[in-house]
Amino acid sequence: MNPVWWIDAFTETRFGGNPCAVVFDADAIPVEERIAFTKETGLVECAFVVSSEKADFGARYYMPTGEIPLAGHPTVATVTALIAAGRVSAPSSFTLEVGAGVMPIEVKDRPGRPALVTMTQPAPVFGRSYDPAAIAALYGLKEIDVAGTPRTVSTGSPFLVTRLGSLGALRAARLDPAALEAFKAAEDADFMEPFLCVTKGATADGETFSRLLLPPPFPPEDPFTGSATGCMAALLFSEGLIGRRFTAEQGHDMGRPGRASVEVLGAASAIEGVKVGGSGIVVMKGEVDFSAQTVI
Numbered sequence: 001m002n003p004v005w006w007i008d009a010f011t012e013t014r015f016g017g018n019p020c021a022v023v024f025d026a027d028a029i030p031v032e033e034r035i036a037f038t039k040e041t042g043l044v045e046c047a048f049v050v051s052s053e054k055a056d057f058g059a060r061y062y063m064p065t066g067e068i069p070l071a072g073h074p075t076v077a078t079v080t081a082l083i084a085a086g087r088v089s090a091p092s093s094f095t096l097e098v099g100a101g102v103m104p105i106e107v108k109d110r111p112g113r114p115a116l117v118t119m120t121q122p123a124p125v126f127g128r129s130y131d132p133a134a135i136a137a138l139y140g141l142k143e144i145d146v147a148g149t150p151r152t153v154s155t156g157s158p159f160l161v162t163r164l165g166s167l168g169a170l171r172a173a174r175l176d177p178a179a180l181e182a183f184k185a186a187e188d189a190d191f192m193e194p195f196l197c198v199t200k201g202a203t204a205d206g207e208t209f210s211r212l213l214l215p216p217p218f219p220p221e222d223p224f225t226g227s228a229t230g231c232m233a234a235l236l237f238s239e240g241l242i243g244r245r246f247t248a249e250q251g252h253d254m255g256r257p258g259r260a261s262v263e264v265l266g267a268a269s270a271i272e273g274v275k276v277g278g279s280g281i282v283v284m285k286g287e288v289d290f291s292a293q294t295v296i
Helices: 031-041 072-084 132-138 167-172 177-187 226-238
Strands: 002-009 018-023 046-050 057-063 066-068 092-098 101-108 116-121 125-129 151-154 158-163 193-198 208-213 245-250 258-267 270-278 280-288
Touching: 002 072, 018 031, 018 072, 031 046, 031 057, 046 072, 057 072, 072 092, 072 101, 072 116, 072 226, 072 270, 072 280, 116 226, 116 258, 125 226, 132 158, 132 177, 151 226, 158 226, 167 193, 167 208, 193 226, 208 226, 226 245, 226 258, 226 270
Parallel strands: 018 046, 057 092, 158 193, 208 245
Antiparallel strands: 002 018, 002 280, 046 057, 057 066, 092 101, 101 116, 116 270, 125 151, 151 158, 193 208, 245 258, 258 270
């Protein structure tokens, strides 16, 4: 039996932000079982805590379709679960090895509030640019709705960062999954999914607001995407469209508001990394049985 914690990440309120199941002591769990568990939960991603020879802790993140090298809300969820289980204290600093490599983690204690978990994502890798009209069409939008040129950025996982010109366009976006699949195949795309954003918050506290619309077998929309937020921060900062430090918002129109504190490291022309921080809330805990057969 493996301990499992259900965490809402990038929120200070239960049933906000992005939910993630974190399974402890997962070294012996086969990859196919990790993927099957993720499918069973109906979540976008689940985290599995494993041992590491390179860092203080290890974790691997899985979607219903397979492993993802780096993911933001599973990182916040994993650290929140480690704190709740007494395996990590607050405040503290340590390293976490994920599929993309070793990430520095900082935990800040905030009396009366959940701890703030901050990951430092790697320096961005800027990929290809894409036709704004073609990307707009995938979401039932017009070329005029896209501000600037969509571009792939990876701070561990590659997303096509697509800045829209208004909150109205962002809220009107509706993904055509078949069109996206065909587009990615035709273009031999270098990204996982487009990440839509605007340089205006959903509330007065935010400076960006974003959406990640997903094709099957995923849920239709991701409440908060920490890895894509790092990619977005790198692109917007490199283009002089956002300050070094800002508050990112996502999920508000889904009834699952999420928020991250973001800091870009280095110069706009030579970004060294991106810090993405958020809180997590324990929703429930228990055990999961990965044995071949359970006899009751």
